[in-house]
Amino acid sequence: MSWELLLWLLALGALLALLVQLLRFVRADGDLTLLWAEWQGRRPEWELTDMVIWVTGASSGIGEELVYQLSKLGVSLVLSARRVQELERVKRRCLENGILKEKDIFVLPLDLTDRSSHEAATKAVLQEFGKIDILVNNGGQSQRSLCVDTNLDVFKELMELNYLGTVSLTMCVLPHMIERKQGKIVTVNSLLGIISAPLSSGYCASKHALRGFFNCLRVELAEYPGIVISNICPGPVQSNIVKNSLTEEVTKSVGIDTVQSHKMATSRCVRLMLISMANDLKEVWIADHPFLLVVYLWQYMPTWAWWLTNILGKKRIENFKNGLICWFTINYYWSWRKKFLQGCRYLLL
Numbered sequence: 001m002s003w004e005l006l007l008w009l010l011a012l013g014a015l016l017a018l019l020v021q022l023l024r025f026v027r028a029d030g031d032l033t034l035l036w037a038e039w040q041g042r043r044p045e046w047e048l049t050d051m052v053i054w055v056t057g058a059s060s061g062i063g064e065e066l067v068y069q070l071s072k073l074g075v076s077l078v079l080s081a082r083r084v085q086e087l088e089r090v091k092r093r094c095l096e097n098g099i100l101k102e103k104d105i106f107v108l109p110l111d112l113t114d115r116s117s118h119e120a121a122t123k124a125v126l127q128e129f130g131k132i133d134i135l136v137n138n139g140g141q142s143q144r145s146l147c148v149d150t151n152l153d154v155f156k157e158l159m160e161l162n163y164l165g166t167v168s169l170t171m172c173v174l175p176h177m178i179e180r181k182q183g184k185i186v187t188v189n190s191l192l193g194i195i196s197a198p199l200s201s202g203y204c205a206s207k208h209a210l211r212g213f214f215n216c217l218r219v220e221l222a223e224y225p226g227i228v229i230s231n232i233c234p235g236p237v238q239s240n241i242v243k244n245s246l247t248e249e250v251t252k253s254v255g256i257d258t259v260q261s262h263k264m265a266t267s268r269c270v271r272l273m274l275i276s277m278a279n280d281l282k283e284v285w286i287a288d289h290p291f292l293l294v295v296y297l298w299q300y301m302p303t304w305a306w307w308l309t310n311i312l313g314k315k316r317i318e319n320f321k322n323g324l325i326c327w328f329t330i331n332y333y334w335s336w337r338k339k340f341l342q343g344c345r346y347l348l349l
């Protein structure tokens with residue numbers, strides 16, 4: 001075979017590999033490191049067995065789905081949130097559908113804003129299982145209100161729960177992990193911990209604060225390579241987050257179900273979270289396009305990102321003032337995306 005032909009074949013191979021990667025990016029629902037880990041990395045089914053995993057906010061949404069998927073692996077689970085009946089319901093479902101036994105699941109009611117209770121809660125977990133391998137800081141609350149209309153108590157509450165509550169529990173668990181020189185602290189942050197969107201000023205602030213805290217902690221723990229600090233940043237995911245969001249007043253939440261069809265399925269988000277946990281990824285972005293694209297834009301082309309955010313933001317505020325709580329601009333985009341994909345399929349098949 002001539003050298004020329006070999007070079008042509010190599011170039012063709014490289015082009016094909018590039019095309020495959022491009023296709024993966026276009027269809028992506030996670031950042032490229034995460035998708036690579038899903039394709040080539042370690043499997044949660046091999047890596048997360050025999051571990052004690054403590055999940056906060058386990059009574060609903062992402063946390064609830066996370067414990068269902070974990071209950072199919074050989075782990076010990078600690079389920080925490082405020083409502084004990086809800087946790088018992090989740091535990092029952094774990095036992096029905098998973099491979100765990102009664103003794104493998106510990107229901108531990110916990111209010112993240114009651115920081116004085118965190119030390120005792122940590123001791124209770126250690127007494128029950130003897131160790132904590134993974135703490136999943138998932139419990140949290142969002143916000144739907146314009147900054148100028150919002151009572152300061154709302155900002156305080158979001159900081160107390162999303163930021164200080166999470167930091168406090170982490171600080172209780174950390175000495176145990178440092179003593180063992182191993183452990184994972186996985187925090188469910190948000191894309192709104194990286195970018196910002198109107199109507200969520202207090203939520204964005206609390207999630208930005210969390211990201212800053214954990215990025216700093218990771219560097220300070222560099223002498224303990226066995227301790228992994230992981231920030232999970234999802235975009236919109238199907239859950240009760242909007243329904244439970246605070247409004248202008250701390251005593252009032254949105255309280256109604258909103259459209260969820262444009263959001264990522266909770267099971268897919270949780271699967272990607274498990275892959276991230278199995279592969280010790282430091283930060284992952286989990287979202288469908290166009291949300292994922294917007295974060296890339298913020299990261300690499302902030303001027304364009306501001307331009308786009310201002311246009312979408314204005315529309316979002318206008319919709320909110322007209323009584324629409326969700327991203328109707330996005331739903332509009334979604335229906336056109338669906339039509340476009342259907343058209344492509346029709347032309348190709």
Ligand SMILES: NC(=O)c1ccc[n+]([C@@H]2O[C@H](COP(=O)([O-])OP(=O)(O)OC[C@H]3O[C@@H](n4cnc5c(N)ncnc54)[C@H](O)[C@@H]3O)[C@@H](O)[C@H]2O)c1
Nearest residue numbers: 057059060061062111112138139140190236237239240241
């Ligand atoms: N769903 C999304 O679109 C989305 C996107 C990005 C990030 N997140 C993050 O994911 C995490 C889980 O949210 P979700 O979407 O499942 O919402 P959700 O409302 O369905 O669940 C929130 C969980 O947090 C618990 N919680 C709330 N206040 C608490 C307190 N004071 N003490 C203890 N637990 C408390 C709730 O009981 C519930 O179990 C949150 O941290 C949220 O910020 C969600």
